[in-house]
Amino acid sequence: MPIRFLITxxxxxxxxxxxxxxxxxxxxxxPEILKRGRCRxxxxxxxxxxxxxxxxxxxxxxxxxxxxxxxVEEKIIITHGTDTMSDTARFLAxxxxxxxxxxTGAMIPYKxxxxxxxxxxxxxxxxxxxxxxxxxxxMNGKFFNWDNVRKNRQTGQFEELV
Amino acid sequence: MPIRFLITxxxxxxxxxxxxxxxxxxxxxxPEILKRGRCRxxxxxxxxxxxxxxxxxxxxxxxxxxxxxxxVEEKIIITHGTDTMSDTARFLAxxxxxxxxxxTGAMIPYKxxxxxxxxxxxxxxxxxxxxxxxxxxxMNGKFFNWDNVRKNRQTGQFEELV
Amino acid sequence: MPIRFLITxxxxxxxxxxxxxxxxxxxxxxPEILKRGRCRxxxxxxxxxxxxxxxxxxxxxxxxxxxxxxxVEEKIIITHGTDTMSDTARFLAxxxxxxxxxxTGAMIPYKxxxxxxxxxxxxxxxxxxxxxxxxxxxMNGKFFNWDNVRKNRQTGQFEELV
Amino acid sequence: MPIRFLITxxxxxxxxxxxxxxxxxxxxxxPEILKRGRCRxxxxxxxxxxxxxxxxxxxxxxxxxxxxxxxVEEKIIITHGTDTMSDTARFLAxxxxxxxxxxTGAMIPYKxxxxxxxxxxxxxxxxxxxxxxxxxxxMNGKFFNWDNVRKNRQTGQFEELV
Numbered sequence: 001m002p003i004r005f006l007i008t009x010x011x012x013x014x015x016x017x018x019x020x021x022x023x024x025x026x027x028x029x030x031p032e033i034l035k036r037g038r039c040r041x042x043x044x045x046x047x048x049x050x051x052x053x054x055x056x057x058x059x060x061x062x063x064x065x066x067x068x069x070x071x072v073e074e075k076i077i078i079t080h081g082t083d084t085m086s087d088t089a090r091f092l093a094x095x096x097x098x099x100x101x102x103x104t105g106a107m108i109p110y111k112x113x114x115x116x117x118x119x120x121x122x123x124x125x126x127x128x129x130x131x132x133x134x135x136x137x138x139m140n141g142k143f144f145n146w147d148n149v150r151k152n153r154q155t156g157q158f159e160e161l162v
Numbered sequence: 163m164p165i166r167f168l169i170t171x172x173x174x175x176x177x178x179x180x181x182x183x184x185x186x187x188x189x190x191x192x193p194e195i196l197k198r199g200r201c202r203x204x205x206x207x208x209x210x211x212x213x214x215x216x217x218x219x220x221x222x223x224x225x226x227x228x229x230x231x232x233x234v235e236e237k238i239i240i241t242h243g244t245d246t247m248s249d250t251a252r253f254l255a256x257x258x259x260x261x262x263x264x265x266t267g268a269m270i271p272y273k274x275x276x277x278x279x280x281x282x283x284x285x286x287x288x289x290x291x292x293x294x295x296x297x298x299x300x301m302n303g304k305f306f307n308w309d310n311v312r313k314n315r316q317t318g319q320f321e322e323l324v
Numbered sequence: 325m326p327i328r329f330l331i332t333x334x335x336x337x338x339x340x341x342x343x344x345x346x347x348x349x350x351x352x353x354x355p356e357i358l359k360r361g362r363c364r365x366x367x368x369x370x371x372x373x374x375x376x377x378x379x380x381x382x383x384x385x386x387x388x389x390x391x392x393x394x395x396v397e398e399k400i401i402i403t404h405g406t407d408t409m410s411d412t413a414r415f416l417a418x419x420x421x422x423x424x425x426x427x428t429g430a431m432i433p434y435k436x437x438x439x440x441x442x443x444x445x446x447x448x449x450x451x452x453x454x455x456x457x458x459x460x461x462x463m464n465g466k467f468f469n470w471d472n473v474r475k476n477r478q479t480g481q482f483e484e485l486v
Numbered sequence: 487m488p489i490r491f492l493i494t495x496x497x498x499x500x501x502x503x504x505x506x507x508x509x510x511x512x513x514x515x516x517p518e519i520l521k522r523g524r525c526r527x528x529x530x531x532x533x534x535x536x537x538x539x540x541x542x543x544x545x546x547x548x549x550x551x552x553x554x555x556x557x558v559e560e561k562i563i564i565t566h567g568t569d570t571m572s573d574t575a576r577f578l579a580x581x582x583x584x585x586x587x588x589x590t591g592a593m594i595p596y597k598x599x600x601x602x603x604x605x606x607x608x609x610x611x612x613x614x615x616x617x618x619x620x621x622x623x624x625m626n627g628k629f630f631n632w633d634n635v636r637k638n639r640q641t642g643q644f645e646e647l648v
Binding site for chain 4: 357358360361362363364365431437438439440442443444445446447448449450451453454455462463464465466467480481482
Binding site for chain 1: 195196198199200201202203269275276277278280281282283284285286287288289291292293300301302303304305318319320
């Protein structure tokens with residue numbers, strides 16, 4: 001049951017530039033995170049982009065959809081910034097019917113000590129292996145269906161629409 | 163979908179005693195871990211014991227079984243030392259038919275920077291929410307059925323029997 | 325040999341706001357850092373301001389000087405952003421003759437796992453106890469006299485002028 | 487002002503073996519620690535032994551003394567287990583007159599998140615650069631003369647004899 005990871009950036013992979021004090025992207029920390037989790041699942045990793053999800057356009061989303069459709073794997077995890085994660089889920093769902101797609105990310109960069117990234121990745125990996133086909137968001141220890149999720153900007157938590 | 167945690171100890175919860183240089187148990191780090199994961203799942207936590215799993219007897223296992231049976235929750239996560247985690251899964255399975263039970267733990271104490279505990283807990287929480295009734299071990303990013311799992315003592319990894 | 329800490333902010337004490345993704349100040353981490361270092365030195369801590377050192381004006385510097393002069397302690401450590409640390413050292417030196425003043429800070433916030441803050445604070449505490457009266461910058465494991473130090477903006481390291 | 491590091495082991499450099507749950511030595515973390523501290527001091531590092539200081543004999547101490555005497559550097563830091571650090575200081579002092587020797591260590595292994603090692607190393611580096619010739623212990627943010635120091639086994643802290 002091989003799993004495909006598609007990396008798009010987001011807080012998850014941000015780093016602190018100590019010269020100018022700004023956050024930036026270098027490369028994904030996913031291999032390091034999987035190693036720390038002693039993960040023995042068969043995975044392949046593709047970095048599609050490294051962007052803040054506030055910059056994500058539908059062109060970016062179409063690229064993600066194409067890679068989901070082209071992948072040989074039926075189980076796909078997309079790492080994604082949290083701000084527009086729900087939007088990307090809604091974009092992908094009508095285009096991809098026969099795969100299990102799980103979007104996840106982090107509120108705190110993995111490289112900062114207190115990140116939720118390791119936890120979220122553990123839950124995303126488990127959900128993608130055990131949920132039926134469909135498009136989901138995995139955050140806060142829960143999974144959400146693509147058509148019933150939003151990020152609450154005040155609390156930073158994901159919640160159902162109704 | 164409330165989830166019950168039963169704490170039994172294991173490497174997961176060990177700490178370093180800086181006075182005598184030995185590892186010991188104080189109290190579970192589970193609430194701290196769930197907070198770090200920004201977990202919003204409704205959970206209840208019961209500490210049954212704080213022991214190294216090499217010291218676990220069938221009396222201990224019966225106590226765990228009793229708590230699984232008595233709990234109002236149908237989804238239960240048991241934190242457990244890795245050395246005899248498979249044994250406890252085998253003990254519980256014939257006794258509990260109508261619940262989803264997931265055992266998990268860690269190879270490195272949570273309090274040491276490089277622990278797999280946060281990852282394992284994320285995956286255990288996701289598996290317990292999405293797997294059908296039964297008894298499972300969640301380690302290394304995978305889930306294992308109770309009757310087809312062992313810890314490989316050489317590699318420290320969990321694997322199927324066949 | 326009691327030591328006075330004057331807190332002014334800087335990268336040292338910055339935190340990550342997970343709601344808006346920006347760095348900000350809450351309160352100083354100095355007591356937490358001293359505890360982690362098992363520090364047994366007799367210290368008093370005063371927070372004068374919590375600002376980025378690029379925002380520091382000579383009014384701020386005069387306030388620091390006043391507190392240095394008014395303090396009963398003869399040994400004073402000032403935590404300070406790195407960008408204008410040298411400027412503040414140059415401002416203070418002509419005003420304070422009979423005390424040992426050490427400025428220090430960090431390139432990475434203490435709350436991010438990879439910070440140099442714990443190291444820098446250890447060295448600042450040692451230098452303030454063992455150097456003669458004067459105003460110094462303690463960074464990169466070294467001490468610099470107030471009139472012979474600058475931060476190299478390209479490398480992020482402190483160096484002598486000549 | 488180049489500084490020589492002599493590594494002897496101690497809690498400072500211990501690691502957790504996740505296969506058997508025991509603490510052990512692999513190699514020193516000193517270069518990693520200096521890098522994290524953005525240390526720009528000119529240093530040379532020699533690993534003499536990797537042992538728990540409870541196992542240290544006077545033969546070991548003579549080897550340390552020989553290396554202190556043979557080193558071209560006049561400033562030397564010895565990383566050492568805390569239990570017999572004071573004994574080694576007393577052994578070295580009569581043999582080495584014309585150098586500044588600072589012994590330091592840690593109560594918690596550097597690899598565990600909460601270690602005091604980074605702090606202690608920062609203070610040892612500063613003390614060795616600024617103290618007059620002699621043999622010292624640098625722990626708890628303080629320095630102690632070789633003939634007036636002991637570890638309090640109850641508190642884990644270093645203190646003066648009188």
